[in-house]
Amino acid sequence: MGHENLPGCCGGGGEQSPAGLSRRTLLRGTALTTGALAVGGVFGLPGIAHAAPSIYNPFAGYAITGSWQDHLNSGSLGGIDFGMGVGTNLPACGAGTIQNIPNNGTGGHTVTIYHADGYRSQYMHLSQFLLANGTAVGAGAIVGRSGGAVGAPGSGSSTGPHLHWHMINPSGVRINPLTYIGQNPGGGLPKTSTEQDGIPGTIFYKRMQNWLRITSGYTGPIDGVPGANTYAALQRAMRGYGYTGPIDGVMGPNSWMAVQRLAAGWGYTGPIDGVMGPNSWRGFARFLNQDRWN
Known part of the structure; x- marks a missing residue:
């Protein structure tokens, strides 16, 4: 009643x-283990279909410990830092294909997500990679774990546990992902x-x-x-x-x-x-x- x-x-x-x-289809896509990135394409694999770059903020629940302007003021090309403990799961901010870059200079272990239309997202100072190069992922798939502890493997120049996130546009210029999301209401x-x-x-x-x-x-x-x-x-x-x-x-x-x-x-x-x-x-x-x- x-x-x-x-x-x-x-x-x-x-x-x-x-x-x-x-679940395997949604999280992993097709695992394509390959070598280095080929110029002009994602790992030289034509025909991989991606949706238009629809980006959301997977880290909205974490405090911003370094703003975009903070990075510019310190001489960085830009980024957003989110304070989080070492080992935090890092969801993909949008669909794409994975490239892992170990010991990427000051950025330490870096995951790059190649989105559609030439956009890329990068997560830096990771403590662990989880997926093979070339793995196709959907938004929300866990692509690595955060790091940043001083002197730990993969931390680069980090001075404390956090995640650094920036995007790169098709012209190769770093852009603020939060600005991108705000300017592309279809994202998220x-x-x-x-x-x-x-x-x-x-x-x-x-x-x-x-x-x-x-x-x-x-x-x-x-x-x-x-x-x-x-x-x-x-x-x-x-x-x-x-x-x-x-x-x-x-x-x-x-x-x-x-x-x-x-x-x-x-x-x-x-x-x-x-x-x-x-x-x-x-x-x-x-x-x-x-x-x-x-």
Whole structure:
């Protein structure tokens, strides 16, 4: 009585359900181990298809410890530094192809992500590479781990744990990634259509994962395929909405009741019964569609 459809039982149109997606396909793409970068192309491999460069900020949850202007003032060509502990997972800011550069001068271990249309992103001072040269990745795939501890392998000239991020435009000039994102509103994660149709799908879950990454300690990929780690982070987030059960990544009625309490602040007016359905999902989606979770 008054119950909605059970979570996970949705069908029909809307976004693609994560159930049929391969985690390996989403994260890794095709691993293409090759040698050095060929001039004029990505590892000399013609025909690799990339989407238009759509970039988001994977590090919005970390404090900026060195601004773009700080870098220019110190004689650097530019960059943004984010304070984070050694070993933090580094999600790709957009789709592309990986090149690892060990001991890249003052930048130390550097991952370059070759995006579409000649754009590149670089992460510097890494403590660990995770993917082979030539691996095709989607946005949110973990491409390495942060470093920067003084004197540690891969730290370069870093004076403390952090990540350095900059982009390079097709002309070879460094550009501020945060400025790029601001000037390209199509970048970042798209809005979920769940707000209209009440059916959660891949984009919905990507936005949920990114929100949980920023606020609740989620460290997995932004792949739209929720698993135990995603749901454990959701349970942590739901502590603020009355959830008192275990953080075990197993969503039950008490977990979903807390989600409904969150959704009630975003237009959901149904019962708090732990039975998710279209109206519950719509309210949750309105929360997730905020720009700050892009």
